[in-house]
Amino acid sequence: MTMEIFWNQNRKLLSELIEVKTIMKNTIGHPDSFVRDPIFQMIEAGGKMLRPSLLILSSKFGKFDSERVLPIAAAVELLHTATLIHDDIVDNSQLRRGVETIQSKFGKDAAVYSGDYMIARSFMLINEQYDKNMIQNLSKKISQICAGELKQYRFRYNPNISIYEYIKIVSAKTAALFSLSMYMGAYLGGLDEKKIRLFGLTGLRIGIAYQIIDDCLDYSGTDATILKSSHNDLKQGFYTLPLICALKNDKSDSLKSLLETSNFNDEDICKIYNLVIEKKGIRDAKKMARRYTEKAYDALERLPKCESRNILSDILDSLLERQY
Numbered sequence: 001m002t003m004e005i006f007w008n009q010n011r012k013l014l015s016e017l018i019e020v021k022t023i024m025k026n027t028i029g030h031p032d033s034f035v036r037d038p039i040f041q042m043i044e045a046g047g048k049m050l051r052p053s054l055l056i057l058s059s060k061f062g063k064f065d066s067e068r069v070l071p072i073a074a075a076v077e078l079l080h081t082a083t084l085i086h087d088d089i090v091d092n093s094q095l096r097r098g099v100e101t102i103q104s105k106f107g108k109d110a111a112v113y114s115g116d117y118m119i120a121r122s123f124m125l126i127n128e129q130y131d132k133n134m135i136q137n138l139s140k141k142i143s144q145i146c147a148g149e150l151k152q153y154r155f156r157y158n159p160n161i162s163i164y165e166y167i168k169i170v171s172a173k174t175a176a177l178f179s180l181s182m183y184m185g186a187y188l189g190g191l192d193e194k195k196i197r198l199f200g201l202t203g204l205r206i207g208i209a210y211q212i213i214d215d216c217l218d219y220s221g222t223d224a225t226i227l228k229s230s231h232n233d234l235k236q237g238f239y240t241l242p243l244i245c246a247l248k249n250d251k252s253d254s255l256k257s258l259l260e261t262s263n264f265n266d267e268d269i270c271k272i273y274n275l276v277i278e279k280k281g282i283r284d285a286k287k288m289a290r291r292y293t294e295k296a297y298d299a300l301e302r303l304p305k306c307e308s309r310n311i312l313s314d315i316l317d318s319l320l321e322r323q324y
Contacts, residue, residue: 010311013053016070020052023074024081027121038102038114042081045097050315051177052077054206055185058199060308062189069188072134075122076181079138082118083145083177085111090149091232134184141180148172156237159247159259163288166241167208174214175207182206198299202312205296210319212289215240216282219273231269241288243272246281255279293320 007014024043030036052073059069087093088101089111095101103111119142126134152169155161182203186196218233219242233240239247239259247255255275258268276282293316300316303309 007048007053009314013056013311016056016066016073017049017053019066020049020056020070020073020077023071023125024078027074027078027125028118034110035114035117038106038110039081039118041099041105042085042096042102042114045099047081047097049077050210050319051080051181053315054178054203054312055181055188057308057312058182058185058203059189061186061195061199061304061306062191064189068130069185071125072130072184072188073181075125075138076177076184078118078122078125079142080177082115082122085115085118089115091236093232133187137180137184141176144172144176148174148176152238155239157239157259159239159256161239161244163241163244163248166244170208170211171204174211175204178207178210179203195303198302202296202299202303205292205299206316206319209289209292209296209316212241212285212292213319216242216285216289219243219276219282231273234269234272235264241285242276242281244281245284245288246276246279249279249281249284250275290320 007017021043025040028036028039028043055073055076056064056069059065084096085102088096089103089108092103093101094104101111102114106114123135123138126138148169148171151165152173155165155169179200180203183196183200186199191199215233218231218240234243243255250256255272258272258275261268264272296316297313300309300312
């Protein structure tokens with residue numbers, strides 16, 4: 001789903017996100033088309049741009065200054081996009097946001113350097129006009145994301161991964177950037193430290209719920225519905241929450257026995273997916289997503305009442321029920 005469709009009911013926010021995308025392209029702009037075109041393709045492919053939207057909305061709880069907020073929103077989205085490019089290399093994904101991935105179309109080398117280039121440009125964008133706190137926070141979150149990815153890699157093909165370990169992984173590799181977005185938005189809005197930390201906590205909870213639903217879609221969706229390559233987590237040996245819950249419910253160990261190989265063929269994958277559904281893995285994972293969403297609602301209720309809070313509440317509703 002494109003940004004324009006997702007934010008159609010919030011025209012003001014949509015116009016700000018369009019400006020964020022313009023800033024991203026201007027920041028990435030390079031005279032050599034070989035450098036520029038792969039990254040522009042990724043930016044133009046869209047996505048919902050949730051992280052910059054959370055940053056913008058959070059800043060509006062205080063004193064909103066578009067000239068300061070939108071460039072930071074662009075830097076956060078550049079960083080997020082870079083992590084997607086790198087993820088596609090690791091997963092050997094062919095599809096992202098409904099189009100062919102950079103690694104598939106231009107090659108893995110070009111994808112690696114494109115992702116690195118975007119990270120560098122995101123730091124340059126922040127360094128141009130913002131204080132040390134901004135750079136420190138961004139650096140810290142990049143470290144958390146990388147550590148989360150490494151921890152996930154450590155647990156590859158490990159059927160004994162616990163729900164606790166899974167939550168630690170997604171808190172770092174996905175939710176950290178949601179948390180940063182809301183934290184930095186509140187910071188730019190000039191809110192007090194207590195409220196800024198509350199925004200960070202809200203973003204963390206939203207990010208965990210978002211990733212759980214994303215992992216459920218990998219078991220219940222197709223390439224066409226989720227706009228990216230499905231089944232990749234299992235193929236790469238990354239056991240996510242639906243599978244972890246199904247393993248917990250599998251008293252016969254029939255599912256665990258299927259996971260003893262690290263070379264799944266199509267028949268193996270089909271059997272595993274059917275057992276995950278049969279053993280209520282998706283059902284239990286979605287229950288946990290709802291619990292984290294309710295925790296996010298609880299945090300939102302502690303924030304001042306305003307239009308932005310209503311929009312954030314609507315976002316939570318749509319994310320929990322999404323099919324993409």
